[in-house]
Amino acid sequence: ERRPDVRPRHLDHIRRLDEDGQIRFAGPLKDDRGAPCGTVIVMEAEDLARARSVAESDPYLLEGVFEAVEVFESLQVFPELEEQ
Template structure:
């Protein structure tokens, strides 16, 4: 099953995002190598600066997806104001 993590950064925490980014990318690279990560990227504010994240993973169930979201270095560093984990169905432009 696919799950989307919709994450909003805490205001004024861009420095936390930038300081934690190498560990976050390492985490996502591992998920990608395992075949768990489907796609990911930041949301951007009006000035083009990151202010949140969208991550889509494959997981057995909601609990497993939530565990993946909570293992992200951004989450562990306290970057996010909110993290929604939602079961998601990829309908259009799904890769074969």
């Protein structure tokens, strides 16, 4: 299991994004036994290509903890945003 060794680099990667104000939510997915089975990250990015680039540079992917990443565009409905 490579996860414990790679976790500090993964968290640094996410922390930098959070410090830049890009992260809206991030945390592990867990299976029915409570074991980590993935990660969900909701972030703001200029476009889908940038979001994909961020996901593909995650140490968990680069070091083989994750087999793959999936990136989707989303539209925030709730909580409601104030009109600008």
